[in-house]
Amino acid sequence: MQYENSIRSVVIVGGGTAGWMTAAALANAIRTGCTITLIESEEIGTVGVGEATIPPIRTFNEALGIAENEFVAATQGSFKLGIQFVNWGRLDHSYFHPFGTYGRNFDFLPLHQYWLAAHARGEAPDLDALCMAWAAARRGKFAQPSTEQRSVLSTFDYAYHFDAGLYAQFLRRYAEERGVVRIEGKVASVGLNGENGHVNHVVMEEGRRVEGDLFVDCSGFRGLLIEGALKTGYQDWRHWLPCDSAMAVPCERAGIFTPYTRSTAREAGWQWRIPLQHRTGNGHVYCSDFISDEEAAEVLMANLDGKALADPRKLSFVTGRRNLFWNRNVVAVGLSGGFMEPLESTSIHLIQAAISKLIALFPDRSFDPLVIEEYNRIAINEFERIRDFIILHYKLTSRADSELWRYCAAMDVPDTVTWKIEHFRRNGRLVQRDADLFGPPSWLAVHIGQGNMPQATDPLLPLRGVDHAEYLRKLEGALARAAEAMPGHADYIAANCAAPG
DSSP states (O other), X not given: OOOTTSOOEEEEEOOHHHHHHHHHHHHHHOOSSOEEEEEEOTTSOXXXXXXXXXXXXXXXHHHTTOOHHHHHHHTTOEEEXXXXXXXXXXXXXXXXXXXXXXXXXXXXXXXXXXHHHHHHTTOOOOGGGXXXXXXXXXXXXXXXXXXXXXXXXXXXXXXXXXXXXXXXXXXXXXXXXXXXXXXXXXXXXXEEOTTTXXXXXXXXXXXXXXXXXEEEEOXXXXXXXXXXXXXXXXXXXXXXXXXXXXXXXXXXXXXXXXXXXXXXXXXXXXXXXXXXXXXXXXXXXXXXXXXOHHHHHHHHHTTOSSOXXXXXXXXXXXXXXXXXXXXXXXXXXXXXTEEOOGGGSOHHHHHXXXXXXXXXXXXXXXXXXXXXXXXXXXXXXXXXXXXHHHHHHHHSOOOOSSHHHHHHHHOOOOHHHHHHHHHHHHHOOOOOOSOOSSXXXXXXXXXXXXXXXXXXXXXXXXXXXXXXXXXXXXXXXXXXXXXXXXXXXXXXXXXXXXXXX
């Protein structure tokens, strides 16, 4: 049954990862009565720095019915068990942010409380050693998690590294097979409805007029519709996240084919390393106040695993968000809605989250303000909670060797960050508010990894009367044995999802 007020046409302005993820998901959700059109120009490049992901991407692919091995092979993909952080809290130190948990709670209180007590007595292994994801990652191993909940192999999760351009091509084929129409060309102007201010149509450079009911802005930093036409406004977060530039370059893959991303802090920023089947992706994210573009490129090129496959490419950005992600009949998806610096690989997740909310709160042509308000409430909250987690990495540092790190250690941070830092600093408690994308294990990894050691444990701990030291030793051994028995990351890919050729 077709309702008279249903959306009849969706126009997506912009391709790339954001555009084709949107097109594929809407084509899967909308089966009849509504056209989906995507406009993109091959002359306009895409940013494409988001080649590392977090575990919810698996849910997105599964919802579309995409087979994992087919997807990994088509995108030159590899597997990701977490992120190794090098030189963040202090020089010559590293820690791991895992996907999954630290062992499994064995008593009333969280496991890390027992680890804190053992650590205070000098009897605890490194926290990383109690995590299945790191036990496998440090050995270059990968296998699917176990569905047997009593097994330590059920305590980790995973995501992917992949070529974002190839992923967009993969989803384009998926979307076009399901009726999405692609229009090649550039948008020259945007027409607004004189009565309600909604976007009524866009006009292509060759004069073609494309009308729609709902418009999705995937035009990248330009925000062609959400900002260019609707003047939504932008919140600049550089006072908390000062990096505003990046140099990106691929290089030949060399050394161990690691199943994790690496982030290495540099004097004026940090460098990413993302291993794919056919190459390694690298980038130097930096603050232009403290280093020149030329120096940033030199730092990047001097710290590659293998031979560079291109010249460094400069990207400029302002970390922050639009005042609204949904304004009138325009929904901003991806970089058009805001930029979150890629430290925790959230750019593709934020695309996915925006699409999921759009489908969950899909409008009719009345564009009920209550629906739009709820979408923006959820989207803003998620964006800001992710922001807080990334700020934590910069704030919790004892480095004083360069201007950037001195600035970050001294800077004021949002109350929502201070509240979490202080709760952990006092009693090792991992408190949550609202819907945090990153749960307690993630915050624990950064707190401990960057030196925010609690002054005391949970006051309930000494009243439990539990012998924990033996359990921690047994857990460390069990994780090590399970990891040794797993196949190598390269071997797993060769057997299941090697890219053609």
